[in-house]
Amino acid sequence: MSNKQYIEHLCRKAKESSRVLANYSTVQKNNLLRKIAESLRKKADYIISENRKDLAAAKEESLSGAMVDRLLLSEERIASMAASVLEIALMEDPVSRIEKMTTRPSGIRVGQMRVPLGVVAVIYESRPNVTVDIAALCIKSGNAAILRGGREAIHSNRALHAVIRDAMVELSVPESCVTFIDRTDRELVPILVTMNTYIDIVVLRGGESLIKTVTAESTIPVIKHDKGVCHIFVDESADEDMANRIAVNAKVQRPGVCNAMETLLIHKNYRHKESLLQSLLDQHVEIRGCEKTAAIFPGRVKPAGEEDWGFEFLDLILAVKIVDSIQSAIEHIARYSSNHSEAIVTSDYLNAERFLKEVDSSAVFVNASTRFHDGGEFGLGAEVGISTQKLHARGAMGMEGLTTLKYVVYGKGEVR
Incomplete structure (x- = not known):
């Protein structure tokens, strides 16, 4: 299967799953999140053993101590990830919430309902904990996630996604609700960001060159988690x-x-x-x-x-x-x-x-x-990223940033 066929297949499956996940009840989503948190704790040794492969490669490539720290998954950090997932499970579900309901002179009642964005593709580098944070936030907000992590964290990300996938299988949730791009070819990213038939938004968390390239090539709206000066x-x-x-x-x-x-x-x-x-x-x-x-x-x-x-x-x-x-x-x-x-x-x-x-x-x-400035510290449970732009989200982006609004109108037979 070529890279384009591979990406299109993953995106098509994610789109199909997004319609299923969007209609899950809060209880169903929370049960899945609790299962993921439990699995992270139980499989910590496996995750750490896979993470060591990335750390060894980082040292061979003489990455800085700060960059190695970004890659590290310790028992403490895995426990923190699991706690974050549980915190998200305890938070209010924004999906289907009705806002700003008013009665118009015509008699109709007009309001807005929070709904998932659909399929969220996230391109990120270095920090493998992002895999879990984004998966949990997308699940709770009813979005299918497509995850593209950095080459430097490939073993850690594979392990974390395997834990999430196994939890979904155990609860009969479609596996493609959280999709991980398992290939590291650089040419995959330009293909991914032109899949506007399937993907609703792209979130970028990476270096300046990656952000410039993707922003220029994407045919999908992009939210940038730019550098932090x-x-x-x-x-x-x-x-x-x-x-x-x-x-x-x-x-x-x-x-x-x-x-x-x-x-x-x-x-x-x-x-x-x-x-x-x-x-x-x-x-x-x-x-x-x-x-x-x-x-x-x-x-x-x-x-x-x-x-x-x-x-x-x-x-x-x-x-x-x-x-x-x-x-x-x-x-x-x-x-x-x-x-x-x-x-x-x-x-x-x-x-x-x-x-x-x-x-x-x-x-x-x-x-x-x-x-x-962190989603967890701001009470968001975790964050998809920290948006440095002004649309559609700004700052630490949590669950609500993964939703949009549609108008809902109630009538009693009114006509115009």
Whole structure:
């Protein structure tokens, strides 16, 4: 079977299954999710053994420590995945919910009903936990999912999909409700994103080159989970301990994820610059700073180049700039941000409100780490991705982002 025939076959089966899953009751969907969570816990050893193959390949290819961390599946992470699936099972089902019902002068009642999008294709890289997150969210929202993971996580993704598939088979759910593309050929992606007869939306989670290519070639609406060039601005009134804790957490906890801080902006009048930079240096962060930043720690701060502003390092590397004012910080963010997540650390209420209003990103924080921009942390159970665009979803995209609205009209024989 050629690659085109292979993809078309998978898409056709997914389309058929989407009509079945869309009509499942909440109880049926929740039972499947509970079975998947149970199977993840029971088959953790199998999943970890397959994940080791990907980790070994990553080390052979000399991937960075941050990238290896993205691939890692430990007992703790598998337990967290299972807990996330159970949380989604406990959440309200958005499907068939009626909204904005009104009675018109003609006598008809007009409202809107939440319905699944249909078939959701998700193209992603590195993080195998995405396989489970997306499958669970699509199941609960009544959508069939087509999953295309990265080559670097192929063994882990196969194992996770096998666990999900076995749970579906056990409960007599059509296997193609969650489809995994088991081939790693690069030419599969351009074929997949032109299957507009079968697929309703494509969600992209990957590098800049992948997103540019797919966006240009797709004949299907695309939601982009673009790079995360996240900024934190430490205002002149910021509390020293709070600023240090937030900056270290945002950069160090997991530097290889999209909501990690990549640029730190510091007000020129902030009195604790040395303490802030030292807290990052103590965590082995490489600082690439402007001239004023370099002058604080001569020899310990590398000079930043133009290419460092707006760069997603995904590593223990941080661009730092001292700015004249909150206006300068907002202008820098507007120029270099990817519109993912930005934060201000401040004790000034008016500056906090101004930052919230004027910074045009999908999530804006006051006195909290950008690491909180996550579907689980936002109460969504998990996320399909973090949309950096404004249509059809923006920010952490959960179940509701996988639905759309149709008008429903009730009458008693009215005619126009």
